[in-house]
Amino acid sequence: MILKLANRNIIGNGKRSLINMFILAIVLVGLLWMMSMFYSWINLSKTQLKEWEQAEGMLWQKDYDPYDAFSFDKSLAPISTDQVSAINAGKAVPILLSQAVAYPQGRMMPTVLKGIPYSQSLLKIPSSYLKDTGDGLVPAVIGTGLAKTMKLEKGDILTLRIKDVSGVYDALDLSITHIMRSPVPAIDNGAIWIDLDTMQQYMAAPGYASQIVLEDSSLMSLADENWLYKSRSVLMKDFNEVLQTELASQSLLFGLFLFLAMIAIFDTQVLSLFKRRKEIGTLSALGMTQQQIIGLFTVEGLLYMVYAVLIGIVLGLPLFLWFGIKGWVLPDSYSDFGMIGFTETIYFKYPIWIILLVLGVMFGATALASWLPTLRIARLKPTDALRGKLK
Amino acid sequence: MEDKLVVISKMSKAFPTGEGDFLALKNINLSFAKGEFSGIVGPSGSGKTTMLNIIGSLDSQTEGEVKVMGYEIKELSSKQAADLRSRHLGFIFQTYNLLPVYTVYENVEFPLLLLSMSKEERHKAVMQALEWLGLTDKIKSRPAQLSGGQCQRVAIARAMVKQPGLVLADEPTANLDTENSLHILDMMKKLNQELGTSFIFSTHDQKVIDYLRRVIRLVDGEVVSDDTKAR
Ligand SMILES: Nc1ncnc2c1ncn2[C@@H]1O[C@H](COP(=O)(O)OP(=O)(O)O)[C@@H](O)[C@H]1O
Numbered sequence: 192m193i194l195k196l197a198n199r200n201i202i203g204n205g206k207r208s209l210i211n212m213f214i215l216a217i218v219l220v221g222l223l224w225m226m227s228m229f230y231s232w233i234n235l236s237k238t239q240l241k242e243w244e245q246a247e248g249m250l251w252q253k254d255y256d257p258y259d260a261f262s263f264d265k266s267l268a269p270i271s272t273d274q275v276s277a278i279n280a281g282k283a284v285p286i287l288l289s290q291a292v293a294y295p296q297g298r299m300m301p302t303v304l305k306g307i308p309y310s311q312s313l314l315k316i317p318s319s320y321l322k323d324t325g326d327g328l329v330p331a332v333i334g335t336g337l338a339k340t341m342k343l344e345k346g347d348i349l350t351l352r353i354k355d356v357s358g359v360y361d362a363l364d365l366s367i368t369h370i371m372r373s374p375v376p377a378i379d380n381g382a383i384w385i386d387l388d389t390m391q392q393y394m395a396a397p398g399y400a401s402q403i404v405l406e407d408s409s410l411m412s413l414a415d416e417n418w419l420y421k422s423r424s425v426l427m428k429d430f431n432e433v434l435q436t437e438l439a440s441q442s443l444l445f446g447l448f449l450f451l452a453m454i455a456i457f458d459t460q461v462l463s464l465f466k467r468r469k470e471i472g473t474l475s476a477l478g479m480t481q482q483q484i485i486g487l488f489t490v491e492g493l494l495y496m497v498y499a500v501l502i503g504i505v506l507g508l509p510l511f512l513w514f515g516i517k518g519w520v521l522p523d524s525y526s527d528f529g530m531i532g533f534t535e536t537i538y539f540k541y542p543i544w545i546i547l548l549v550l551g552v553m554f555g556a557t558a559l560a561s562w563l564p565t566l567r568i569a570r571l572k573p574t575d576a577l578r579g580k581l582k
Numbered sequence: 583m584e585d586k587l588v589v590i591s592k593m594s595k596a597f598p599t600g601e602g603d604f605l606a607l608k609n610i611n612l613s614f615a616k617g618e619f620s621g622i623v624g625p626s627g628s629g630k631t632t633m634l635n636i637i638g639s640l641d642s643q644t645e646g647e648v649k650v651m652g653y654e655i656k657e658l659s660s661k662q663a664a665d666l667r668s669r670h671l672g673f674i675f676q677t678y679n680l681l682p683v684y685t686v687y688e689n690v691e692f693p694l695l696l697l698s699m700s701k702e703e704r705h706k707a708v709m710q711a712l713e714w715l716g717l718t719d720k721i722k723s724r725p726a727q728l729s730g731g732q733c734q735r736v737a738i739a740r741a742m743v744k745q746p747g748l749v750l751a752d753e754p755t756a757n758l759d760t761e762n763s764l765h766i767l768d769m770m771k772k773l774n775q776e777l778g779t780s781f782i783f784s785t786h787d788q789k790v791i792d793y794l795r796r797v798i799r800l801v802d803g804e805v806v807s808d809d810t811k812a813r
C-alpha cells in the first residue's frame with residue numbers, strides 16, 4: 192500500500208524527482224565503474240607480479256634484504272641438491288643478485304645486476320635473449336624504464352663493474368640484446384639481467400644464488416637454514432600497502448560524491464516535508480499513524496534509488512560492456528597520482544559482490560537521507576500540520 | 583448514556599503563548615448523541631476548530647474529560663488516536679485537503695487502504711460513495727481539474743466512504759458559493775438521515791445554521807447557548 196502511495200507521489204513530483212534519479216544514477220554508475228576498475232586493476236597487477244616476479248613464492252637467502260642494497264653482497268648461498276633437482280625439473284628458478292656500477296656513455300650509475308638461467312620459462316622475463324652468442328660480449332636484457340634512464344638502445348654495449356665474492360673488482364662488457372617492456376615497474380626500471388652461469392663465473396660463486404623462485408607453494412619444503420620461504424602474501428605486502436593508500440584517497444573522493452548525492456535527496460525531502468505539511472496533517476486526520484507517514488516519506492526517498500538503478504542500467508550497461516570487452520589503458524599520468532604504474536589494458540570485471548556492495552551502500556545512504564528528515568514528522572502536531580498552509 | 587457519541591465535561595483547552603497560557607476553550611460541558619446534525623457556531627477565533635480537533639483526537643484537552651465513542655481522548659496514544667480516526671471518524675475541511683497527485687477515485691479510496699479491506703470491497707464502497715455524491719463521472723479526474731464544489735463533494739465522499747459514526751466538518755462551505763453550499767448541505771443531510779451518520783459542523787455561515795438541527799453558540803471559548811430545533 193505504502194509503496195503504491197509513494198510511487199504516486201514521486202511521479203506527482205515531476206522534474207525534481209527526475210533530477211534526483213539522475214544524480215543517483217550517475218553516482219551509482221560512477222561508483223560501480225570505479226570499484227570494478229580497481230578490482231580489475233588489482234587482479235591484473237597481481238597476475239603480472241606473479242608472472243614477472245614472484246611466481247608462487249620465493250626462497251630468499253637469509254641475509255637478503257630488498258631494502259638494503261648493501262645486503263646483496265653477502266646474501267648468496269649455495270643451492271642445495273634438493274633445490275638443484277627442483278630447478279632441473281623446471282619447477283624453480285635461481286636468481287643471483289649483485290650491486291654493480293654501470294658506465295653508460297661515460298657516466299657512472301649504480302645499479303643492480305641479476306643473473307637468471309637463460310633457459311628458464313617460469314617467469315615472463317625474456318631470458319632466451321641471454322644465451323651466449325660467442326662474440327665475447329655478455330648478452331643482457333633491460334626494461335624500457337632503465338633503457339630510458341641510461342639512454343640505451345638495443346645493440347648498445349655497456350660496461351659494468353662488479354665485485355666478486357672475495358671483494359675483487361672485475362669489469363665486463365654487456366651487449367644489450369633486448370629491451371623488454373614489463374608492466375611491473377620494479378622489473379621495467381630495475382635491474383640488468385644476464386645469464387646466471389655467466390654471472391656466477393664473474394662473481395666466482397659457482398652454484399650460488401640469492402633467490403629461488405618457486406612454481407608451487409608446496410616447494411616451500413625446500414627452505415633450510417640458508418633459505419627462508421617467502422609466500423606470495425608476504426611478497427605482496429608492499430603492493431597491498433600502496434594499494435591501501437590509493438584506495439583510501441579514491442574512496443574519499445567518491446565518499447564526497449556520494450555525500451553530495453545524499454544532500455540532494457535530503458534537500459528534496461526537507462523541502463517536500465515543508466511543502467506538504469498540510470498533506471501530512473490530512474494523512475494524519477484520515478487515520479494514518481506517524482510511523483506510517485514516516486514510512487511513506489522514507490519509501491518515497493528510497494524509490495528514487497530504485498528508479499536510479501533502472502536508469503543506471505540503461506545508461507551504464509553500454510559503458511560497462513565497453514570497458515569489459517574493449518578494455519581500458521590507464522593513462523601514463525596515472526602513475527603520477529600514486530598508482531603503481533602497471534600500464535596494461537585492463538578488462539573490467541564486475542563480480543557480483545561489487546555490484547551488491549555498491550547497491551547496498553547506495554541504498555543504505557539513500558535510506559538514511561530519506562529517513563532522517565522525516566523524523567521531524569514525529570515532532571509535528573497534526574493540528575499544526577493542518578494549519579500549515581492556511582497561513 | 584448508551585447512545586452518547588461524544589461526552590465533554592468541564593473541558594478546557596489552553597495554548598501556551600509568549601505571555602502565559604491562552605484559554606481557547608473554557609469549561610465546556612456538552613454531549614452529542616448518535617445521529618445528530620449539529621453545529622458549533624461562533625465568530626472567527628471563538629474556538630470552533632480547537633473543539634473539533636479535540637473531538638477528532640487530533641489534539642487533546644488540558645482540563646476535564648472528553649469521551650469519544652467511549653475513548654477518553656487524553657489517554658489515547660498517538661497510535662490509538664490514529665486508529666480511532668481511521669475507524670470511526672470522518673473529517674471535512676474548509677480547504678478540502680484532497681491529495682493533489684491522486685485521482686478522485688484514489689482520494690476516496692485512501693481511507694479504506696488504511697483498513698484491511700479487499701480490493702473488491704474497496705471498489706464497492708468507493709463506487710457507492712461516489713454515487714451518493716454524484717461523482718461517478720469524475721472518477722479519473724484529479725483535484726486540480728475540479729471546481730470547489732466538486733472538490734468538497736470528493737472530500738465528503740472520502741469522509742463517508744468508510745461509513746464512520748461521526749463526521750467532523752470544519753467550515754465546509756466557507757470557500758463555496760451559495761448554490762454549491764446548499765448542494766453539499768443537502769447531500770450531508772440526506773446521508774445523515776439515510777445512514778444515521780452523526781455530523782458536527784463548525785461554521786458561522788447562516789446557510790449552514792439554517793440546516794442544523796442543533797446550534798451550539800460559542801463566544802470566546804465559552805458555550806453561550808445550545809438550542810435544538812423541534813422537528
Ligand atoms: N496552536 C495554537 N497555539 C496558540 N493559539 C492557538 C492555537 N490554535 C488556536 N489558537 C487560538 O485559539 C483561538 C481559537 O482558535 P480556533 O479554534 O482556530 O478558532 P475558530 O476555529 O473558531 O476560528 C484563537 O484565538 C487562536 O488564535
Ligand SMILES: [Mg+2]
Pocket residue numbers: 630631632752
Ligand atoms: Mg476555524
